[in-house]
Amino acid sequence: MRYAETGFNLEIDLTRGNIERVATDPKDTELYLGGLGTNAKIMWDRVPPEVDAFSPENLLIFSAGLLCGTPAIGCNRTIVTTISPQTKLMHFSMMGGFWAPELKHAGFDKVILRGKSPDLVYIWINNDKVEIRDASHLKGKGSNETAQLIMKELNEPKAQVAAIGLAGENRVFFASIEQGRSSASRGGIGAVMGDKGVKAIVVRGTSDIHVAQPAEFLEQCNEVMEYIKFREDHPIPGVIPILSVLGSPQEMMIHDEKWHTENFSWGNSRTRRRDYWTDEIAAEWMETLDSARTRMVSCYNCPLKCGATLNMPGLPTYMMKCFTKLTYTMAAMSNLDFGLTIAQKATEYGVDGYSAPQVMAFALELLENGILTEADFEGMPEKSEDRFFWMLDRIVRREGIGDVLANGTHWAAKEIGHGAEEYAHNNIKKHEQLPLKLGMLNPIYFLMYCTGEKINITQIEGQFPQAPFPKREHREKFVKDWFQVPDDKFKQYFLDWEPRGENSMPYYPTVEMTCEIVDWMEKMHYIDDALGMCAGLSSFHLKAPYHIHNYPKFISFGVGIEMDEEKLTQAVKRYRTLVRANNIRRGMRRKDEKPPEDHWKKRIPELEKELLDTYYAFKGWNNEGIPTLESLKELGLGYVAEDFINRGILTDA
Amino acid sequence: MPKKTIKTIRVDVDKCNGCRSCEVICSAFHAEPKYSSSNPARSRIRVIREPYSDMYVPVYAGEYTPAECAGRDKYTIDGKEYEECAFCRASCPSRPEFKEPDSGLPLKCDMCEGEDEPLCVKWCITDALIYEEREEEVDEEVEQEEMEIGLEALTSKYGLQQIKAVLSRMSEKE
Ligand code: SF4
Ligand code: SF4
Ligand code: SF4
Numbered sequence: 001m002r003y004a005e006t007g008f009n010l011e012i013d014l015t016r017g018n019i020e021r022v023a024t025d026p027k028d029t030e031l032y033l034g035g036l037g038t039n040a041k042i043m044w045d046r047v048p049p050e051v052d053a054f055s056p057e058n059l060l061i062f063s064a065g066l067l068c069g070t071p072a073i074g075c076n077r078t079i080v081t082t083i084s085p086q087t088k089l090m091h092f093s094m095m096g097g098f099w100a101p102e103l104k105h106a107g108f109d110k111v112i113l114r115g116k117s118p119d120l121v122y123i124w125i126n127n128d129k130v131e132i133r134d135a136s137h138l139k140g141k142g143s144n145e146t147a148q149l150i151m152k153e154l155n156e157p158k159a160q161v162a163a164i165g166l167a168g169e170n171r172v173f174f175a176s177i178e179q180g181r182s183s184a185s186r187g188g189i190g191a192v193m194g195d196k197g198v199k200a201i202v203v204r205g206t207s208d209i210h211v212a213q214p215a216e217f218l219e220q221c222n223e224v225m226e227y228i229k230f231r232e233d234h235p236i237p238g239v240i241p242i243l244s245v246l247g248s249p250q251e252m253m254i255h256d257e258k259w260h261t262e263n264f265s266w267g268n269s270r271t272r273r274r275d276y277w278t279d280e281i282a283a284e285w286m287e288t289l290d291s292a293r294t295r296m297v298s299c300y301n302c303p304l305k306c307g308a309t310l311n312m313p314g315l316p317t318y319m320m321k322c323f324t325k326l327t328y329t330m331a332a333m334s335n336l337d338f339g340l341t342i343a344q345k346a347t348e349y350g351v352d353g354y355s356a357p358q359v360m361a362f363a364l365e366l367l368e369n370g371i372l373t374e375a376d377f378e379g380m381p382e383k384s385e386d387r388f389f390w391m392l393d394r395i396v397r398r399e400g401i402g403d404v405l406a407n408g409t410h411w412a413a414k415e416i417g418h419g420a421e422e423y424a425h426n427n428i429k430k431h432e433q434l435p436l437k438l439g440m441l442n443p444i445y446f447l448m449y450c451t452g453e454k455i456n457i458t459q460i461e462g463q464f465p466q467a468p469f470p471k472r473e474h475r476e477k478f479v480k481d482w483f484q485v486p487d488d489k490f491k492q493y494f495l496d497w498e499p500r501g502e503n504s505m506p507y508y509p510t511v512e513m514t515c516e517i518v519d520w521m522e523k524m525h526y527i528d529d530a531l532g533m534c535a536g537l538s539s540f541h542l543k544a545p546y547h548i549h550n551y552p553k554f555i556s557f558g559v560g561i562e563m564d565e566e567k568l569t570q571a572v573k574r575y576r577t578l579v580r581a582n583n584i585r586r587g588m589r590r591k592d593e594k595p596p597e598d599h600w601k602k603r604i605p606e607l608e609k610e611l612l613d614t615y616y617a618f619k620g621w622n623n624e625g626i627p628t629l630e631s632l633k634e635l636g637l638g639y640v641a642e643d644f645i646n647r648g649i650l651t652d653a
Numbered sequence: 654m655p656k657k658t659i660k661t662i663r664v665d666v667d668k669c670n671g672c673r674s675c676e677v678i679c680s681a682f683h684a685e686p687k688y689s690s691s692n693p694a695r696s697r698i699r700v701i702r703e704p705y706s707d708m709y710v711p712v713y714a715g716e717y718t719p720a721e722c723a724g725r726d727k728y729t730i731d732g733k734e735y736e737e738c739a740f741c742r743a744s745c746p747s748r749p750e751f752k753e754p755d756s757g758l759p760l761k762c763d764m765c766e767g768e769d770e771p772l773c774v775k776w777c778i779t780d781a782l783i784y785e786e787r788e789e790e791v792d793e794e795v796e797q798e799e800m801e802i803g804l805e806a807l808t809s810k811y812g813l814q815q816i817k818a819v820l821s822r823m824s825e826k827e
Contacts, residue, residue, distance in 0.1 A: 070691060105694065147705070206692065207694075208695075209691055225776065229778055294707050296670055297704065300673055303674065317707055
């Protein structure tokens with residue numbers, strides 16, 4: 001008997017219309033856990049570097065996390081993995097909501113799509129009955145619209161739908177997969193779904209998910225619930241609002257956007273508006289949000305309700321969470337009302353709320369600077385807000401200039417030429433980043449930006465405070481109940497960290513400490529991504545309910561595999577390395593691992609070199625960022641070592 | 654006058670965030686052995702959800718009914734149109750709610766017998782579900798009346814003769 005997992009994957013060959021239920025090997029669970037971990041293994045085994053995003057051989061994997069479907073609170077992530085058309089690397093993007101637990105209850109851990117359907121279809125998984133159904137009547141429909149139409153035509157109000165909009169159908173490189181309240185947005189995975197001819201995957205499941213040690217498992221869940229309540233009553237003082245309370249993050253709840261609007265850059269990630277947040281603006285935005293928001297909504301089995309149901313005048317109801325609240329507003333130099341209005345459309349079209357606004361702001365900059373011309377934008381209205389609507393429509397249809405922009409700033413700039421590349425200035429590994437432009441190099445963030453393979457800062461940061469607290473007494477108070485640290489030395493690092501003077505950035509924390517801090521933070525995200533846990537209850541937060549000390553218990557009691565901190569750390573290291581191995585095989589090297597050139601005004605090349613050298617060594621990677629033969633063998637990844645030798649990536653000396 | 658405890662769960666639909674934790678914990682509590690599995694399809698509370706219409710109604714499983722209602726009403730609350738069934742507690746042939754998914758046997762909320770507090774309430778920390786207990790004096794006359802109504806219904810169904818026969822058989826056994 002398998003616990004927590006179902007032990008079966010659903011393999012669908014879209015070219016041939018073949019559907020298979022395939023038993024998985026429990027040994028893989030021990031080695032790679034599940035979710036991202038086992039996805040990385042499947043990608044390694046079956047998607048060689050010659051396969052690109054839009055090859056029929058590319059896989060699109062929807063995986064429930066290992067603990068999804070158990071009572072583990074907030075464990076509801078679907079980890080979608082494929083080759084990204086934008087980065088050309090193995091990409092993994094996640095969505096919360098309700099889809100993953102439903103898949104588990106239907107009897108599957110993963111849905112693995114390969115090939116391409118000649119016609120637009122949707123997949124209907126109703127427990128063990130699986131059908132590929134015609135979706136020609138859904139062509140061009142919005143993602144929410146599609147979900148509602150399908151639930152109606154199947155007469156299944158309890159079915160969960162993951163769908164693409166027009167952007168996915170037209171293979172926009174930043175197309176998302178939408179699921180009502182949640183979405184898997186980064187890396188253009190929606191484009192791969194569209195390329196495969198799949199409009200939606202619909203799932204309904206009514207079978208049991210078992211846990212190995214019921215009473216012990218539930219006790220862990222209850223402890224987490226108690227701690228969530230404790231955190232609700234005790235917000236962390238001295239940090240910005242979204243970091244003081246749990247959630248992923250609570251953007252839809254809070255009104256105070258001083259920090260984001262004044263510290264993040266507007267337009268094409270250019271302009272800091274340091275005195276933007278006035279009382280009038282605060283009042284106007286509060287009015288906008290309060291009148292739009294009819295309810296705070298949660299994901300499956302989570303009390304944190306960090307999403308919102310929004311009703312903008314005259315538009316269909318939609319749901320939102322997180323930072324999309326501000327990205328359109330800031331890119332268009334507009335207000336919150338505009339942001340929430342265009343986001344409704346963007347959600348139906350299914351585009352990433354980080355990339356899409358930035359691509360449009362980038363296009364306008366090219367126009368202003370004469371690199372693109374009025375002729376490229378024929379028919380575009382005058383007002384900034386209207387221009388964004390106009391461009392969005394062109395992009396998702398790939399019409400005119402929209403066809404070029406639909407490939408994201410990196411590829412669009414290459415195609416446009418004439419110096420356009422200078423304007424695609426906010427990318428890492430070809431992927432648009434949060435619009436942050438700061439002063440002094442921050443070594444912790446430097447390493448995270450360079451080496452993060454989800455290529456999104458929020459998906460690697462979290463466990464360690466972003467900045468030192470001004471006074472030692474505050475720091476002492478902070479570390480007092482900081483039991484989440486893997487080792488007490490982290491408390492000391494924080495205690496000694498000063499805003500100014502000898503123990504301050506960029507030389508403190510020291511290079512070695514920085515490596516340890518970054519490694520810890522990354523590790524927690526990778527655990528979440530295998531178990532299906534929301535980062536909003538875990539890796540994204542200081543003092544989170546889930547941490548390195550209770551995770552092994554959740555796995556032991558839930559899955560029935562003996563687990564302790566050491567074994568868990570080793571497993572994470574194994575599949576984290578495997579993610580990297582997939583990308584190394586695709587050509588990723590040290591040269592690609594860098595933050596945007598202008599991310600900090602003050603850069604320190606020698607220190608940056610030392611940081612990267614030391615971190616690579618710390619991780620068991622060579623100077624190019626390639627896992628060494630020795631470290632591969634130690635992790636039981638001999639097959640990767642062999643492949644690297646065969647391909648001449650490493651030599652056997 | 655004799656007293657009895659009335660157990661009530663107050664449901665505040667405005668506070669419901671649709672998370673279904675109540676369904677998860679209810680199904681786990683009633684698993685055999687306890688907490689060994691979870692499956693919202695076995696839960697004795699169901700959140701009738703229509704996220705795209707912003708409707709969320711947690712409903713408790715009540716009595717089994719062999720036949721569905723002849724007609725259905727619709728309610729408009731705050732501009733949203735709800736089916737009458739959205740508020741109904743019955744395990745009824747017209748819908749899949751409150752039935753074991755495999756056997757189809759009806760499910761009924763037992764207020765988590767043996768626990769200090771219903772677990773769905775405990776896991777609903779947003780307070781959409783609040784548990785209340787109160788003592789109520791039991792008016793014997795009312796009980797008398799209730800019994801009469803019940804007996805009348807039985808009589809009209811089976812006839813007085815048959816009821817009498819059953820009653821005397823029952824009293825012989827005692
Ligand atoms: S914290 Fe927010 S995003 Fe995360 S599971 Fe809970 S409701 Fe969903
Ligand atoms: S646990 Fe509470 S908030 Fe969540 S669905 Fe149930 S009633 Fe609603
Ligand atoms: S009170 Fe107990 S039995 Fe009734 S619905 Fe809630 S959890 Fe289930």
